[in-house]
Amino acid sequence: MITYHEQERIFKLDTPNTSYLIGIVDEENFIGHIYYGKRLKDADASYLLRTEEPPFVPGKNNRERCSFYDCFPFEYPAGGIGDCREGCLGIRTAGGHTGAMLSYVSHEILEGKPELTGLPATFGTKKECTTLKLLCEDKYAGMQVELLYTVFQDTDAMTRSVKVTNVGREHFYLTKVFSASLDMDNRDFDMISLHGSWARERHIQRKTLGYGIQNVSSVRGESSHQDHPFLALVGKNTTQDSGEVYAMNFVYSGNFRAQAEVTQFDYVRMSMGIHPENFCWKLEAGESFQAPEVVMLYTDKGLDAMTNAFHTLYRKHLIRGEYRNKKRPILINNWEATYFDFDTEKLLSIAKEASKLGIEMLVMDDGWFGKRNNDDCALGDWQVNEEKLKGGLKYLVDEVNRLGMKFGIWFEPEMISPDSNLYREHPDWALAIPGRPAAQARQQFVLDLSRKEVVDHVYEMVASVLRSANIEYVKWDMNRPLADIGSIALPADRQGEICHRYMLAVYEMQSRLVKEFPHLLLENCSGGGARFDPGMLYYSPQIWCSDDADAIERLEIQEGTALLYPLSTMGAHVSDCPNHVVGRVTPFETRGIVALAGTFGYELDVTRIPEEDRNMIPEQVALYHQYNDLIREGDYYRIASYSQNHKFDCWQVVSENKEESLVTFVQVLCRANFKSRRLLLKGLAEDKRYEVRFVNDKEIQTKVYSGDTLMKAGLLIPSFQGDFQARLIHLVKCEEKF
Ligand code: GLA
Numbered sequence: 001m002i003t004y005h006e007q008e009r010i011f012k013l014d015t016p017n018t019s020y021l022i023g024i025v026d027e028e029n030f031i032g033h034i035y036y037g038k039r040l041k042d043a044d045a046s047y048l049l050r051t052e053e054p055p056f057v058p059g060k061n062n063r064e065r066c067s068f069y070d071c072f073p074f075e076y077p078a079g080g081i082g083d084c085r086e087g088c089l090g091i092r093t094a095g096g097h098t099g100a101m102l103s104y105v106s107h108e109i110l111e112g113k114p115e116l117t118g119l120p121a122t123f124g125t126k127k128e129c130t131t132l133k134l135l136c137e138d139k140y141a142g143m144q145v146e147l148l149y150t151v152f153q154d155t156d157a158m159t160r161s162v163k164v165t166n167v168g169r170e171h172f173y174l175t176k177v178f179s180a181s182l183d184m185d186n187r188d189f190d191m192i193s194l195h196g197s198w199a200r201e202r203h204i205q206r207k208t209l210g211y212g213i214q215n216v217s218s219v220r221g222e223s224s225h226q227d228h229p230f231l232a233l234v235g236k237n238t239t240q241d242s243g244e245v246y247a248m249n250f251v252y253s254g255n256f257r258a259q260a261e262v263t264q265f266d267y268v269r270m271s272m273g274i275h276p277e278n279f280c281w282k283l284e285a286g287e288s289f290q291a292p293e294v295v296m297l298y299t300d301k302g303l304d305a306m307t308n309a310f311h312t313l314y315r316k317h318l319i320r321g322e323y324r325n326k327k328r329p330i331l332i333n334n335w336e337a338t339y340f341d342f343d344t345e346k347l348l349s350i351a352k353e354a355s356k357l358g359i360e361m362l363v364m365d366d367g368w369f370g371k372r373n374n375d376d377c378a379l380g381d382w383q384v385n386e387e388k389l390k391g392g393l394k395y396l397v398d399e400v401n402r403l404g405m406k407f408g409i410w411f412e413p414e415m416i417s418p419d420s421n422l423y424r425e426h427p428d429w430a431l432a433i434p435g436r437p438a439a440q441a442r443q444q445f446v447l448d449l450s451r452k453e454v455v456d457h458v459y460e461m462v463a464s465v466l467r468s469a470n471i472e473y474v475k476w477d478m479n480r481p482l483a484d485i486g487s488i489a490l491p492a493d494r495q496g497e498i499c500h501r502y503m504l505a506v507y508e509m510q511s512r513l514v515k516e517f518p519h520l521l522l523e524n525c526s527g528g529g530a531r532f533d534p535g536m537l538y539y540s541p542q543i544w545c546s547d548d549a550d551a552i553e554r555l556e557i558q559e560g561t562a563l564l565y566p567l568s569t570m571g572a573h574v575s576d577c578p579n580h581v582v583g584r585v586t587p588f589e590t591r592g593i594v595a596l597a598g599t600f601g602y603e604l605d606v607t608r609i610p611e612e613d614r615n616m617i618p619e620q621v622a623l624y625h626q627y628n629d630l631i632r633e634g635d636y637y638r639i640a641s642y643s644q645n646h647k648f649d650c651w652q653v654v655s656e657n658k659e660e661s662l663v664t665f666v667q668v669l670c671r672a673n674f675k676s677r678r679l680l681l682k683g684l685a686e687d688k689r690y691e692v693r694f695v696n697d698k699e700i701q702t703k704v705y706s707g708d709t710l711m712k713a714g715l716l717i718p719s720f721q722g723d724f725q726a727r728l729i730h731l732v733k734c735e736e737k738f
Helices: 062-071 302-317 344-357 392-402 421-425 452-467 492-516 551-562 588-595 611-633 707-712
Strands: 002-005 010-014 018-025 030-038 089-093 103-111 129-138 143-152 158-166 172-185 189-195 203-208 212-218 230-235 245-251 256-262 267-273 281-283 288-290 293-299 331-333 361-364 406-411 473-476 521-524 542-544 601-603 635-640 648-654 660-667 677-679 689-694 703-706 715-717 725-735
Touching (some): 002 103, 010 143, 158 172, 189 212, 230 256, 230 302, 281 288, 293 302, 331 344, 392 406, 452 492, 551 588, 588 725, 611 660, 703 707
Parallel strands (some): 406 473
Antiparallel strands (some): 002 010, 010 018, 089 172, 158 288, 172 267, 172 281, 230 245, 245 293, 635 648, 648 660, 689 725
């Protein structure tokens, strides 16, 4: 619900458990951020803007205007006029000048949520959400700025975005446009962010927030393996189950910066948006720039509550398409099975064996096109290599379909190999700074997607392959960061637009793809999980989480990913062993149990794995079918974290009606002479009794316990031998009350 309190000049935005207050002050109509926190009963809180304290407002004390600017909690700060904290909006006028300051003009409160042109964004019906459009201006710069806020009925997560319009007569340049800012009092916060590398994505980091500016960012042209477009400020005592959390997550897949600045007065400015490096967008008179959306959340109930709010928002208001609430076909991908060394016969032999075991889809990975027999060449030549695929693609797909399986295929549409026909024909289609040889990564360049003819060509190549056979799944990959940001098609003063134009083009292509092929299951991927973000989730209900599918490495990767994203989105497979990245040997059973917490599938040569492993596949398939609805739709709770205790990991999902739950326990290292472990479960109904069954340990007797006791006193996980062992524990309600 959103209300405007005219007398107090206050906007009050309420989610089920939080309130967000914005106030207009002084005759100059400054827009201040009053409050974000637990839900308030009324809006009478403008005193929190501290305008009754020196330096007061300029209307009362114009000699200290700069001091006012430097401490006022601005709702959306610009910069260069006196507020010396880092602002969110930067412009350079035609005359070369900078500096801007916004004031309130008007507002609208709308039912529902407008779309953001060309960008991924959350959505909701008129009943489900309400939007505030706050129009502000800088009349000196000829600029209007629309701040958009949406609150939803079914989650505390809310969204913000910003649109800048040139209402003057001359062009100006936007040199920075963040999408959200939050000025508040510091409360001895810690800062939580996600970091990693290739094969080691989204590990959680928590550290003390100190004075000055601290940020996480990417200038790689993708949201990146290294840093994640997420930032949370949490109380020192915040745990999984209690304490304050302020979080922001960016619905964008390109360059970003997420930042917190602690100031001289112990205020914090938390902000998020497109990274200003390499960004400069020219706005001609009358033109607008729509910045992407930020998801914001406050809770005083700890990190699990944050997680659940994000999961609800993404499941119900971001992910789209046929598969969003459906079980995904269990796939087998040939990457780790064959790399580039495959042909029709090999793929069919894998498919034949897989279909007997209950696997439902074969995915043909990299290497099926042009003369791509290694990763040195042919990106851009999306024609089937009929030397490998004798009889053509349609023949292979039909044969796979005849086995009762679906067929999926890999593309890396955004790239071009120097050794490709496409590059030989169009060397200027690669991003490059004129006069400077562009740098290769994985022996490839990035296509200049700021050019429409390039985008149209690439789309057509992908689409015509999909039109040629019954292909029901696409893995859309992107295997290198952007560099050499230059385009011969744009004038000098628009070169700073390339990275964002690139992202808009990726979104446009994926949008076209899911429109033309509405039944297609799209899985995004970027060298594993370098583009696992809410932007991509708008187009694909699942994203490949990491190229490292070792069961133990995955514990940290999946913990960090699930902190924000539903398990239904996490591409997780049982992969080959010894693991191709870390060389670790883990039991097949454990690999299966860890992959169950994601989309589930296989990434190995099923014709060559040990027989006892192969024999386990039908059981794993059955587990998937039995528990996937619960895993996909249930509430997720973190029970214990291997990344913190270095011994074991444990998570739990609980159905919405609290009648069923699945606990996964992974013993990373066994300890000698040790008793059972007591773990406090979560999310159950206090007044229900549950039958607790150790699914893969028949020696442990099934018993009945009350939800109340399991949550307050705990469940005992009996001690067992062996490293890298996992237990799956299923709880089912067995009688209404007791
Ligand atoms: C990336 C993906 C892998 C695989 C290879 C193919 O690394 O993450 O799963 O598709 O590309 O080149």
